[in-house]
Amino acid sequence: MSTAASSSTSETIAEPGLKIKVSTKEGEVFELDEKVAKMSQVIRGILEDLGEQNGGDDSVLPLTQVETRIFRKILVWLKYHAGHDKEEAPKAEEDEIIARFCEEIPEWDQKFLNVDQAVILEIMLAADYLDIKKLRGLCCKTVANILKTKTVEQIREMYGIENDFTPEEEEEIRKQTAWCEDEPPRQGSNH
Amino acid sequence: MRVNTEMDGYLANAQRTFELGDLPDELMLEIFIELEIHHQHRLRRVSKEWMEELSSIRLQKVVRMDIFVPVSAFDTDYKFTTFSDLKSNVIAVRRPPSESGVRYTAHYQQLSKAVTPRTKVLQLNWIEPTENYNLSQSMASWYVIWSFVVLQRDVRPNGVNLTHILLDNMTAFEGLHNLSNLFQRRDDAEAMRRHPRSNPLPPKPVSAIAFRRCRFELIGLFVSFFRNPFAYQDCDFKLLPEDCSSWVRIPLRVLRPDTSARELEENLLQDLEHLVGDFDPSIVGTLTAKSNSLPEDAKLRWKKELKRNGTHYSSSKIDDIDLETVEWKNLRPSSLLFFLSFKNIIVSV
Numbered sequence: 001m002s003t004a005a006s007s008s009t010s011e012t013i014a015e016p017g018l019k020i021k022v023s024t025k026e027g028e029v030f031e032l033d034e035k036v037a038k039m040s041q042v043i044r045g046i047l048e049d050l051g052e053q054n055g056g057d058d059s060v061l062p063l064t065q066v067e068t069r070i071f072r073k074i075l076v077w078l079k080y081h082a083g084h085d086k087e088e089a090p091k092a093e094e095d096e097i098i099a100r101f102c103e104e105i106p107e108w109d110q111k112f113l114n115v116d117q118a119v120i121l122e123i124m125l126a127a128d129y130l131d132i133k134k135l136r137g138l139c140c141k142t143v144a145n146i147l148k149t150k151t152v153e154q155i156r157e158m159y160g161i162e163n164d165f166t167p168e169e170e171e172e173i174r175k176q177t178a179w180c181e182d183e184p185p186r187q188g189s190n191h
Numbered sequence: 192m193r194v195n196t197e198m199d200g201y202l203a204n205a206q207r208t209f210e211l212g213d214l215p216d217e218l219m220l221e222i223f224i225e226l227e228i229h230h231q232h233r234l235r236r237v238s239k240e241w242m243e244e245l246s247s248i249r250l251q252k253v254v255r256m257d258i259f260v261p262v263s264a265f266d267t268d269y270k271f272t273t274f275s276d277l278k279s280n281v282i283a284v285r286r287p288p289s290e291s292g293v294r295y296t297a298h299y300q301q302l303s304k305a306v307t308p309r310t311k312v313l314q315l316n317w318i319e320p321t322e323n324y325n326l327s328q329s330m331a332s333w334y335v336i337w338s339f340v341v342l343q344r345d346v347r348p349n350g351v352n353l354t355h356i357l358l359d360n361m362t363a364f365e366g367l368h369n370l371s372n373l374f375q376r377r378d379d380a381e382a383m384r385r386h387p388r389s390n391p392l393p394p395k396p397v398s399a400i401a402f403r404r405c406r407f408e409l410i411g412l413f414v415s416f417f418r419n420p421f422a423y424q425d426c427d428f429k430l431l432p433e434d435c436s437s438w439v440r441i442p443l444r445v446l447r448p449d450t451s452a453r454e455l456e457e458n459l460l461q462d463l464e465h466l467v468g469d470f471d472p473s474i475v476g477t478l479t480a481k482s483n484s485l486p487e488d489a490k491l492r493w494k495k496e497l498k499r500n501g502t503h504y505s506s507s508k509i510d511d512i513d514l515e516t517v518e519w520k521n522l523r524p525s526s527l528l529f530f531l532s533f534k535n536i537i538v539s540v
Contacts, residue, residue: 094355097253097312098401101357102443118209125209128218140218143211144225152236159211161238170236177232 020047021060024068029060030075036082041131066126073119074126077112077135085134100137105145113142117158212240219244227255227316228305251307255314255357260294260335281331295335299342306343306350313350314357315339329362336361344394351394358402400446425536426492464524475519478530482514489536490514496529497522 020037023029038044046061063071091099105113113120124139147155156163165173211219223231223245231250235242306313315336336358343350444458482493494512497504503521504512519527 094311094398098355098357098399098445101314101359101401102403102445117211121209121211121214124218125214128215136218136221140221141225143222147222147226147234148230152234155234155237161212161241163237164239165236165242173236173242177235 023060023062024071026068028068036078039078070122070126224253251309253312254305254310257316257318259318260291280327312355316359317361333362354398356400360404403443478519
């Protein structure tokens, strides 16, 4: 089994079958296996539209908002999961939440997302744009897990957020939310 | 051809270091919805923008909460006698001024504020200070989880739309049976009768209950997920067979409304048997000797259990079952647990 750390991205996928060409913001063209490409609901939708309109095989789908360096990362994820995940029908939002609850972030994905937070955010944004729900959810959960371990002050510092509350306002919020801030002790919890 | 000509453009400025504040509100909400309520409230102090986003009513759709009720505060030396005694013994967990009672009350108040008619998903994470719960503490922890779910869903009108229940790290003492009952509560006239003023509308049917890292006390085999939790109250058990570990954890199970009580039991038995593993072959001799020494009423109880759970005896008449010829090694581990734990009959059947 390949790992996130060792996987490399190739612009040309060698397997036989239908190939889908996409281009990144910088105009770099990637040729993807159809199964990999269709993990993006946006690409899937366009291909279906093209199919109905008898679109040509030479079409290049421009992903004009995704930078090459981020798309290379996403492609690693897509290729790995295309080979390991079962194809599932789209879920209702609540069932999506259940699925996320049932699956801790898998080790492979943890390694994949063990990158600078700015990169996680860019992957999340690109996954949102390409409509890759699972990847977007993994990114959100990863960022949420980081937030859980940080104090308010650390979060401000980490993300360069200015404290725009007056001391009085902050104290008032502290009072308003006191009912909920009684954090229980945690031992060995991993959610 | 363009992928999307109406793009928001929020990826357009990605040359500089990307920051959390650059995310669109939708994604910020998706991150915040992953947080437990005490984190959601704690982080409101970050900035006015965060305050606004973390106050969004859309976050009410999913309520996640850590629960810490220190059940170690009571009955650390509890010794099992009867099930009814066990039940009465754990009632105190909900009563202040005990530490556990205070915690229980605080958590309940938090939940009551957090759950609204918009809430569809409730996730409760049981935070435990120890792995070494005794039976009384185990039951108490389950009692808290169960009461929170039922109180939020079936008693408080705010929880009327809760349909998805997620339980993390729970104990399953007597719980799975009750969980499966949640699916049948939509027309629970009795519950409505008990709380007609507080809950004029019946709650929506539960769509799914997921539990992960569920800690399962082996005695739960006899009192938990069987169709009738009191089916074995005439039996006295030595609770933990010496050859078995006292706890097993079922990593994950999702229950759906179409899971029948029998299917639930069967699924869980398979999980348990996989986790418990094989018994030492010497137990066959133990069981043969034990069955020979049983009084008549106890023998009858064993035969009933064989008929209920033993594949070879399901079509047999009780009177036709001969305990001396039972091939114990052919029984499944969960059935063996029953006979291994069995001590005597406390009420004549």
